[in-house]
Amino acid sequence: MKKKIYFDNNATTPLHPEVAKAMLPYLDASKELYGNPSSVHMLGQETRKAVEEARAHVAELIEAHPDEIIFTSCGSESDTTAIKGVAFQAKERKKGNHIITTSIEHDTVLFCCDYLHRLGWDVTFLPVTPLGIVDPEDVKKAIRPETILVTIMHANNEIGTIQPIAEIGKICKENGVPFHTDAIQTVGKIPTHVNDLGVDLLSLSGHKLYGPKGVGALYIRKGTRLHPLFHGHHERNRRAGTENVMGIVGLGAACQLAKKNMKEESAKVVQLRDSLEQGILEKVSAVHLNGDKKNRIPGTSNFSFGYVEGEGCVVMLDLEGIAVSTGSACASGSTKASHVLRAIGVPGNLAQGAVRFSLGQFNTKEEVLASLEVIPKVISRLRSLSPLWADHVAGVETRVTPPTTK
Ligand SMILES: *Cc1c(COP(=O)(O)O)cnc(C)c1O
Numbered sequence: 001m002k003k004k005i006y007f008d009n010n011a012t013t014p015l016h017p018e019v020a021k022a023m024l025p026y027l028d029a030s031k032e033l034y035g036n037p038s039s040v041h042m043l044g045q046e047t048r049k050a051v052e053e054a055r056a057h058v059a060e061l062i063e064a065h066p067d068e069i070i071f072t073s074c075g076s077e078s079d080t081t082a083i084k085g086v087a088f089q090a091k092e093r094k095k096g097n098h099i100i101t102t103s104i105e106h107d108t109v110l111f112c113c114d115y116l117h118r119l120g121w122d123v124t125f126l127p128v129t130p131l132g133i134v135d136p137e138d139v140k141k142a143i144r145p146e147t148i149l150v151t152i153m154h155a156n157n158e159i160g161t162i163q164p165i166a167e168i169g170k171i172c173k174e175n176g177v178p179f180h181t182d183a184i185q186t187v188g189k190i191p192t193h194v195n196d197l198g199v200d201l202l203s204l205s206g207h208k209l210y211g212p213k214g215v216g217a218l219y220i221r222k223g224t225r226l227h228p229l230f231h232g233h234h235e236r237n238r239r240a241g242t243e244n245v246m247g248i249v250g251l252g253a254a255c256q257l258a259k260k261n262m263k264e265e266s267a268k269v270v271q272l273r274d275s276l277e278q279g280i281l282e283k284v285s286a287v288h289l290n291g292d293k294k295n296r297i298p299g300t301s302n303f304s305f306g307y308v309e310g311e312g313c314v315v316m317l318d319l320e321g322i323a324v325s326t327g328s329a330c331a332s333g334s335t336k337a338s339h340v341l342r343a344i345g346v347p348g349n350l351a352q353g354a355v356r357f358s359l360g361q362f363n364t365k366e367e368v369l370a371s372l373e374v375i376p377k378v379i380s381r382l383r384s385l386s387p388l389w390a391d392h393v394a395g396v397e398t399r400v401t402p403p404t405t406k
């Protein structure tokens with residue numbers, strides 16, 4: 001089978017071979033690395049050591065202290081622990097019940113906030129600019145005496161725009177409000193340091209930075225109060241469950257690699273993304289780039305192809321061996337326009353035509369060139385089936401808003 005071209009790195013990344021190598025001994029019983037890290041004997045101490053080394057690597061990448069890192073099963077668990085954990089402890093201490101977030105968060109954050117809202121919490125969903133940026137002034141205005149948490153993502157998974165987290169962090173600190181950021185799309189791609197950002201809680205996930213699936217971490221600044229999601233003694237009472245040693249070792253290795261290689265890898269990915277983008281804008285008409293062209297994480301490019309259904313485009317490109325997405329992986333299967341694109345005011349018909357290309361470290365120049373041969377053909381084939389496109393070509397456009405280029 002021909003090798004696939006994988007442009008869906010925001011959904012998940014392939015495991016880095018070096019990470020796999022670090023994990024393999026933990027699959028091999030003869031290596032005697034199967035002990036429970038909580039066990040007192042030597043076998044337990046071996047895996048305890050591995051878990052603590054990984055914790056140090058995670059901490060180092062985000063410039064935190066290892067004691068401030070807990071391991072979780074995924075990014076969603078990290079987000080949920082941060083949000084529910086702070087909300088429930090505030091309830092116990094009879095503090096306020098108000099949470100501030102944005103309308104472009106990942107579903108796990110939005111669903112969590114909706115859930116808390118149903119249980120009686122008050123939630124403010126802040127709007128974003130047409131480029132997808134939150135105004136720190138809006139955060140300032142939304143804070144009330146009863147605000148117990150602000151949760152705003154570092155970069156958006158669909159359009160890639162980076163939020164002014166450091167500015168928001170200052171505002172939260174001035175007001176004494178705990179601040180959580182979902183940094184799952186930035187850790188390993190751009191410098192993401194907890195003190196520079198001024199965050200109290202930060203989520204990251206292994207499989208978004210060339211580590212394994214099924215492992216994540218949550219940074220909890222010393223002194224931040226929160227309840228656990230799973231109750232028990234592990235992770236100093238902050239997350240029960242016998243540690244996923246192999247996954248944790250993988251996450252540690254991925255963070256170590258990211259620290260070493262981030263600068264050059266990100267520069268390479270930016271270059272690939274830009275040449276793909278330029279090629280598409282040159283070869284395809286009636287196409288619009290969504291989000292902020294400048295203020296963006298390296299690999300992400302979200303296009304709205306006018307007169308095309310994003311879902312159709314994803315399926316056709318897949319048949320050609322190119323894996324892309326309409327937005328977040330979690331939203332696929334539904335033809336509902338993305339909540340992110342609606343929040344930045346992309347008109348319905350263009351939001352339906354959105355396709356996300358997310359490039360990563362393992363993509364090549366050859367793949368970009370090959371896909372630039374395929375993409376224009378796929379778009380014109382889809383358009384040839386569209387009566388709206390026929391109207392557009394005939395100059396009798398009445399039914400859709402014409403897209404703007406660039
Ligand atoms: C992928 C992702 C998540 C969820 O992480 P999982 O490890 O898949 O649970 C949350 N937020 C953002 C921004 C993501 O990209």
